[in-house]
Amino acid sequence: MAGTPVTVIGMGMMGRALATAFMNAGHPTTIFNRTPGKAAALVEAGASEAPTAVAAVAAAPLVIICVRDYDAVRELLAPAEAVLSGRVLVNLTSGASDEARATAAWAAEHGAEYLDGAIMMTPPGIGAPETVILYGGSPSLYETHEKTLAVLGGGTTLISSDVGLPSLYDVALLGIMWATFNGFMHAAALMGTEKVAATDFLPMATDWLKGVASFLTAYAHQIDEDSYAAEDATLETQVPPVRHLIHESRIRGIDATMAEYTEKLLTEAISRGHALDSYARIIDHFRASVA
Ligand SMILES: NC(=O)c1ccc[n+]([C@@H]2O[C@H](COP(=O)([O-])OP(=O)(O)OC[C@H]3O[C@@H](n4cnc5c(N)ncnc54)[C@H](OP(=O)(O)O)[C@@H]3O)[C@@H](O)[C@H]2O)c1
Structure with missing residues (x-):
């Protein structure tokens, strides 16, 4: 049986991996990217490429967006404000907690429910059982879509009802990562x-x-x-x-x-x-x- 139809906006490396995971799990998938034609392989595999952001949002009750930053999210979705009402927007773009909270408020103004997520993995790991994606937002909204979202990673977790928290976890964890990378680079240079x-x-x-x-x-x-x-x-x-x-x-x-x-x-x-x-x-x- 086909899963919930989903739209994935943003066909960069991460967006393509997300759309692929949904398609592999049997979700009818609509895709959209600012620059068209970036996901020919997905279209060949059965994704439908929407011609505009409005058409992309209107195509599914669950809209996932994953682009460069929150400014790009707002830029892309501005023309689609009128069709957001009644949909669930899941923002997997990396950002800061204040941006996540502002985007949730903007989505609510337009009648959309909102979950914010932080992907703690690179694109090749999307869909793997150990892949962690941290979510913030309404627990009942998360519960409704948990099974669908879990196709992106087995470690999908709601960490807070506050949509700002995933971004805070994300930057805090990345800070540990960069400090560790720098320590290793310094050590490798010394040993070298x-x-x-x-x-x-x-x-x-x-x-x-x-x-x-x-x-x-x-x-x-x-x-x-x-x-x-x-x-x-x-x-x-x-x-x-x-x-x-x-x-x-x-x-x-x-x-x-x-x-x-x-x-x-x-x-x-x-x-x-x-x-x-x-x-x-x-x-x-x-x-x-x-x-
Ligand atoms: N790659 C990773 O390992 C990884 C891991 C965790 C989280 N993330 C997060 O996932 C998000 C996407 O990353 P990515 O790896 O897919 O990046 P990417 O390959 O560089 O793709 C960037 C995407 O953003 C779009 N974009 C950029 N500026 C835009 C604008 N002003 N208006 C509309 N669309 C715009 C691009 O569209 P065009 O094709 O039209 O330029 C493209 O779809 C980022 O927030 C990133 O931090 C990535």
């Missing part, structure tokens, strides 16, 4: 100065990351309890090793900025009297920057 190939260094780095991830459990509890007794290493203990990293980087002509930043975080906290606390005490620095 002794001709250790990145692929040879990799197994040690990935095992180390597992250990590092395990330290976070204790730190998370300390942050929530606002209590930072060092159970592993004190801030004071970590100053010499970070200085070694700075020195080692400099003598090898490698940018030491990240290590210098870590040194700054440590020495700031120590100067505030926290020399014997755990690394979790560094949370104060980030909280103070937003206070």
Whole structure:
């Protein structure tokens, strides 16, 4: 039996993957892109390409949009405002929480129900059982469409009734990703100065990351309890090793900025009297920057 008809707006790499997953699961799928003709393979496989955004929105009760940013969402959907009423708009475009909330308010003004989602995966992983997509919005609306949305990823989850939360999770998780990428690039550059190939260094780095991830459990509890007794290493203990990293980087002509930043975080906290606390005490620095 055919599934719920869906429209997917945005035929970039991600939009094409989303439409493919819906089609594979038997959902009649309409597609639309600002620049036409970007998804010939999907049309060949049975998707119907709408000639305009209005026709695309009008084609299905469930409209998924995934484009570059929220400005593009509003630009694309502006001509279709009159046909939004009674439909469900699922916005899988990456953005910030304030943009998600403003877009939900705009959708409501035009009579559409709204879910916002953050895709924590690259296009080849769309449809896989482990793929995580975080949603925010009305629990009953989510429940109604959960089965359809789950074809995009087995880890599809409603994290909040607040449509802004998926974007916040998204940027927070991406921040961890980039910090980790940068740490690895710095390390690989250091090792490369002794001709250790990145692929040879990799197994040690990935095992180390597992250990590092395990330290976070204790730190998370300390942050929530606002209590930072060092159970592993004190801030004071970590100053010499970070200085070694700075020195080692400099003598090898490698940018030491990240290590210098870590040194700054440590020495700031120590100067505030926290020399014997755990690394979790560094949370104060980030909280103070937003206070
Ligand atoms: N790729 C990933 O790994 C990944 C992972 C998670 C989340 N995401 C998010 O998914 C979204 C789409 O990413 P993507 O990888 O599909 O990007 P992409 O391949 O660069 O495609 C961008 C899409 O946005 C459209 N677009 C750009 N500017 C527009 C405008 N001003 N008006 C209307 N349409 C516009 C493009 O249409 P044209 O073809 O007409 O230019 C195209 O459909 C982004 O928010 C991205 O952050 C991507």
